[in-house]
Amino acid sequence: MNKAVRIVDIFRQESTFQGTDVMVHGWVRTRRDSKAGVSFVELNDGSCLKNLQVVLERDRPETATLADRLTTGSAVQIRGILIPSPGKGQSIELLARDIVLFGWADPARYPLQKKRHSFEFLRTIGHLRPRTNTLGAVARIRNRLSFAIHTFFQQEGFFYIHTPIITTSDCEGAGEVFRVTTLDPTRAGPALDEGVFQEDFFQKPTFLTVSGQLQAEIYALALGKVYTFGPTFRAENSNTSRHLAEFWMIEPEMAFADLNDDLALAQRLMHFVVSDLLETASDDLQFFARFVEPSLLDSLETVAQQPFEVITYSEAVDLLKKADEAFAFPVEWGADLQSEHERYLTEKKFRKPVAVIDFPRDLKPFYMRVNDDGKTVAAMDVLVPRVGEIIGGSQREERREVLLEQMRRKGISPEAYAWYVELREFGSAPHCGFGLGLERLVQFVTGLGNIREVIPFPRTPGHADF
Structure with missing residues (x-):
């Protein structure tokens, strides 16, 4: 697998990267389809807060077949050329040429959609909240x-x-310590019975620091x-x-x-x-x-x-x-x-x-x-x-x-x-x-x-x- 460019590095060196052919990896944040046959994908790879806008021209067979599969949360690899962006709030975007979909995310089940979620809810999905x-x-x-x-x-x-x-x-x-032991708690006997610890791994009471x-x-x-x-x-x-x-x-x-x-x-x-x-x-x-x-x-x-x-x-x-x-x-x-x-x-x-x-x-x-x-x-x-x-x-x-x-x-x-x-x-x-x-x-x-x-x-x- 060829080396991808981090999105943060693209934004830090826009003048250097503009007009060059690059490959990026990341997760789809959103996809918006226009009536003109173009899809705009917001891609984030975790290297910075800002998303990279990816432009997919649906009349290209290389991108059209996968465009509809690029749902929020999907993991992708995209190759293309970095070009000036006419969009508001961004000066550069990626015109996609080749797309590899590594992992699709079912939009009916993926819990992180484009809306604000409470911190309490996010704690219940600790594997996705980052x-x-x-x-x-x-x-x-x-x-x-x-x-x-x-x-x-x-x-x-x-x-x-x-x-x-x-x-x-x-x-x-x-005294607010966690005890470390290999003893079976159902057979350990009185907690302060020093004789019990002779059978323990360290042969004495031990704790997490x-x-x-x-x-x-x-x-x-x-x-x-x-x-x-x-x-x-x-x-x-x-x-x-x-x-x-x-x-x-x-x-x-x-x-x-x-x-x-x-x-x-x-x-x-x-x-x-x-x-x-x-x-x-x-x-x-x-x-x-x-x-x-x-x-x-x-x-x-x-x-x-x-x-x-x-x-x-x-x-x-x-x-x-x-x-x-x-x-x-x-x-x-x-x-x-x-x-x-x-x-x-x-x-x-x-x-x-x-x-x-x-x-x-x-x-x-x-x-x-x-x-x-x-x-x-x-x-x-x-x-x-x-x-x-x-x-x-x-x-x-x-x-x-x-x-x-x-x-x-x-x-x-x-x-x-x-x-x-x-x-x-x-x-x-x-x-x-x-x-x-x-x-x-x-x-x-x-x-x-x-x-x-x-x-x-x-x-x-x-x-x-x-």
């Missing part, structure tokens, strides 16, 4: 963000490491600067528009660095990836600005150009208490910030991303460094408009005795994390890191309201299709 404009644009943006993330960290001198998906640790200490952070700390304290980028899992029975059971996390860790360094890295990362996206994915972003979130481009430009607003947790609480807002959740020092609080700070008070630092000690996990006041930890949450928290990070507790005290306060067994404690005994150093959820980042840059639309195959309570 062919829609919205989900196709999401996939391209997600791809570009992933590329930009890797590019950023490589340019910053970070090493990419692969942390385990199957672990024995629960980084967040929340909730974070690669603890393992990344090991390598940061050997290589200096590392990052991991992979799937993470939370067995949280939540059906909100912001939560998934399986999602992707970017987690850098830096040795010889503190919370200020952590915050600066997060700022540079967001600036880099958003700037890259504005430069390379303008068509897809404009699509979302037109159909999803009118203020999207202004919001992204703000992230690309302005620094975060940095406030302490205590300052955030004071601002929220003074706000003329009827919050559903009361604001008190020591309580976690809710989504409505985060959105007020980013969308109304500052109208830009906000980094909240120095949270109450009791709110955060055991590994965060205790500040000199003994009441707060060196933590940060980066909040963005519409989404809320997008990055969570901290300086890690490098002092062995303070770490052990934190574990006792949180009810975490030092024996179960003996290796983590031992890292503080052999060449301990100040270090820090953060986690950035890829799906929330995609939500932010597209304006989409539900996180289930920004991952190819969403995993939520009761839903694990494909």
